[in-house]
Amino acid sequence: HxxxxxxxxxxxxxxxxxxxxxxxxxxxxxxxxxxxxxxxxxxxxxxxxxxxxxxxxxxxxxxxxxxxxxxxxxxxxxxxxxxxxxxxxxxxxxxxxxxxxxxxxxxxxxxxxxxxxxxxxxxxxxxxxxxxxxxxxxxxxxxxxxxxxxxxxxxxxxxxxxxxxxxxxxxxxEERRVELLPAPDAMAWVSAFLPAPDAVALHTTLTVLAEQQDRDEDRRTLDQRRADALVDLATRWLDAGTHPAGTPLRTRQGRRPHLTITATAESLLGLTDAPAVLDGYGVVPGGLARRIAAGSTWEPLLVRAGSGEPLARSSRRYRPTTSLRDAVVERDRTCTFIGCRMPAERCDVDHVEPYDPAGPDDQTRIENLQALCRHHHRAKTHGGWQVRREDATDPGAGASVPAATGSAASGTVAAGGTVAAGGTVAAGGTVWTSPTGHMYRRPPEHPPPEDGWIHLQAVPGESEAWGPEEPEPPPPF
Structure with a gap:
């Protein structure tokens, strides 16, 4: 040859x-x-x-x-x-x-x-x-x-x-950690980097718990029971809202930790099978949203007509109000830097144009706020990166429609009415400019405006005073 x-x-x-x-x-x-x-x-x-x-x-x-x-x-x-x-x-x-x-x-x-x-x-x-x-x-x-x-x-x-x-x-x-990797079919991998003895001990514990089940009555495989045992061990504290030591769980962005689902009202009512969005994962079947909805409570939220973006009143202070933070977190979903998937509730709420104490009163408004993880906050402040938002230009921007949000102990769900028809909406994404002059656009995370699609912030429905407020970290500059 x-x-x-x-x-x-x-x-x-x-x-x-x-x-x-x-x-x-x-x-x-x-x-x-x-x-x-x-x-x-x-x-x-x-x-x-x-x-x-x-x-x-x-x-x-x-x-x-x-x-x-x-x-x-x-x-x-x-x-x-x-x-x-x-x-x-x-x-x-x-x-x-x-x-x-x-x-x-x-x-x-x-x-x-x-x-x-x-x-x-x-x-x-x-x-x-x-x-x-x-x-x-x-x-x-x-x-x-x-x-x-x-x-x-x-x-x-x-x-x-x-x-x-x-x-x-x-x-x-010192590098030990747990990571989540989304997989197809509304599944995900959770992996842990641990010292070898701890990893073996964890797996042995899950195996022992799984083997305690009566196999004649429980038709699950050993792998299935081991996976379910891991979920049971962890989520009991999220469901209870307490730390294993008995203290309340700390809040992020003023809210107790929870799951967030965004879905259409028709899907939650079972009238359609339109997919929903699970924050921290991505698109999931509508049936999964309905299952979570069964144990949820609700809270109203306003969204922008035409684009579906959350609305919130501006603040005269440097620190945004709780409702304003909620709107930013819901709109951005993650850190707004290109490709970053840090959940918005774990990010800083940053002023796009730096706050000027001697400036006008409306600097702390949703159009001038964004979610940035601490690393990319530093990139903007010290790393030579620049950012600007592409604000929506909607003739009907002043109109809004009521929506509802809901939360369960370990899961939340959202639904509402139909988004009002508006004018043409410009994207509303984020544009980053690198130190070399390259420009990159991060599109908006909220879904495109479709009939009946409402974008919501899932929040605890009982009280905001679920635990001590986590101290706000100092600005990264």
Whole structure:
């Protein structure tokens, strides 16, 4: 197979990319197709290594406060999340300190997954140790799968310096966390990064609780019962509104922690099956909203005719009123920086145009407020980013329709009447300008104005005095 042999011997680069792109897959025999797949993989490795070089140079040019926001620039330009962008930047910086790995990636000897594993795992070690281990591991890396390479690396690391491994473990314990990843079909993954003994103890506890059920009466699988046991352990405190120590749960943005569902009145009444939106997750079936609605209480809210955006009175003070904060949180849903998914109730309510104590009385109004997480609040204040809002231009903006919101102990739901017809509505999104002059638009989070669709803030329906108000953090400047 001369073509297959030629592809196998070709070094990655622009020439190989052009040669493989010119091939017609239907004209190739099986051996050539396999080598074409491998050739493209080497080209991907080569391209990733070259991208890493560019990123490393850009990182060298960022100093001081702006260095902390390089991931934000990359995230905005590549239309990805900050976490993914930071991983890309970290990969580039990791390759820069590991020449053996960078060269292997450039030659196509290792793929991006194995190079990323080495850059990530060795990133915890001193430079000289990391470079030494990388050189020793290269022969293994070329012929190993990612799990096998990871096992070899960790074994070599422990054998080389057991005491340092203990120190690194203690440091890693400070990074323990729990994360939520949305999945299809109104499902989600909840993962936890824990010390190994704690992770095993947690899983063992859930298994023991799951096995307590009588299998003759409970037809759930062990996996299902284990998952349900985890939910039962955690949500009992949300349902009760108290901490395990017996103290009331702290509030955010003046509200007790809760779930928030946005849906149409027709969907909640079972007249249609229009989907709803679960804050912190995304779109869910209307039936799920109806199930939560069964245990909810209600509170009125006004929305803008035509656009469906929440309305609230402006304040003469620097601090927004509770109703104004509610409207901002409901409108923005998340931090308004490009790609950031930090829930708005956990964000600062920031003035788009900085508040001037000597300025006019209407500076604290919904059009001049936005939800920003603390990191992106700093990006706006110190990182060289600028922001402006695209306010809606609605001839019927002065009109509004009443709506209702509801909340249950561990879930809330919202419904209301029909949004009044209005004029043409300009988007109402947010435009960010990076330090390089690139402009990025973050569209509004509230759904488009459809008949019967109401955007609502789910709040505790009994009382706002559910627990001590969380101290407001100082401004990040």
């Amino acid at each position: 001369p073509l297959a042999a030629a592809l196998m011997a070709a070094a990655p680069g622009p020439e190989l990319a052009a040669d493989v792109a010119a091939l017609e897959p239907a004209d190739l025999d099986d051996a050539a197709l396999v080598e074409a797949v491998a050739a493209w993989e080497r080209v991907v490795s080569w391209a990733s290594g070259r991208q890493a070089r560019v990123l490393a140079e850009l990182a060298r040019r960022r100093v001081g406060e702006r260095a902390d926001h390089l991931g934000d620039e990359v995230a905005a330009r590549l239309c990805t999340t900050r976490a993914v962008a930071q991983a890309t930047v970290g990969f580039a910086l990791g390759l820069e300190r590991l020449p053996a790995v960078a060269d292997a990636l450039d030659r196509g000897d290792v793929d991006v997954r194995r190079a990323a594993l080495l850059a990530d795992e060795l990133g915890r070690l001193p430079d000289d140790v990391a470079r030494d281990l990388a050189e020793h591991l290269m022969p293994t890396a070329v012929t190993s799968t990612v799990p096998r390479l990871r096992a070899a690396l960790r074994r070599m690391e422990l054998l080389r310096d057991p005491d340092a491994a203990v120190v690194r473990h203690r440091r890693a314990c």
